[in-house]
Amino acid sequence: MAYVDLDQHTRLKSYCEKHNVGMSQIVREGVEIRLSSSKAYDTGWNEAISRAQRMIMDHSATQMRYPNNRSIADLLFDELECLKQGE
Numbered sequence: 532m533a534y535v536d537l538d539q540h541t542r543l544k545s546y547c548e549k550h551n552v553g554m555s556q557i558v559r560e561g562v563e564i565r566l567s568s569s570k571a572y573d574t575g576w577n578e579a580i581s582r583a584q585r586m587i588m589d590h591s592a593t594q595m596r597y598p599n600n601r602s603i604a605d606l607l608f609d610e611l612e613c614l615k616q617g618e
Contacts, residue, residue, distance in 0.1 A: 533558055573616040580615050584608050 535543065547554050564572045584607075587593050593604035 577615045580611050584611050587611075 543554055547557060587607045588604045594602050596602050
């Protein structure tokens with residue numbers, strides 16, 4: 532049995548109705564992803580962080596340098612790097 536707040540339950544129920552899948556199946560899949568030795572969850576999360584880092588580094592507006600020779604992109608890149616999981 533899993534306990535979720537009312538908002539999560541409402542969103543889960545809506546998702547399941549839309550995709551014609553049982554709520555228990557969604558919960559089982561979520562648990563399996565988290566417990567899997569393949570680390571699919573961490574890999575997907577980290578890839579999203581890496582994509583965000585690339586977008587920031589490639590944007591011309593983030594290339595302005597501060598007196599310490601660091602750019603906004605450098606600072607944001609470092610902050611996003613801290614969010615990576617399993618590394």
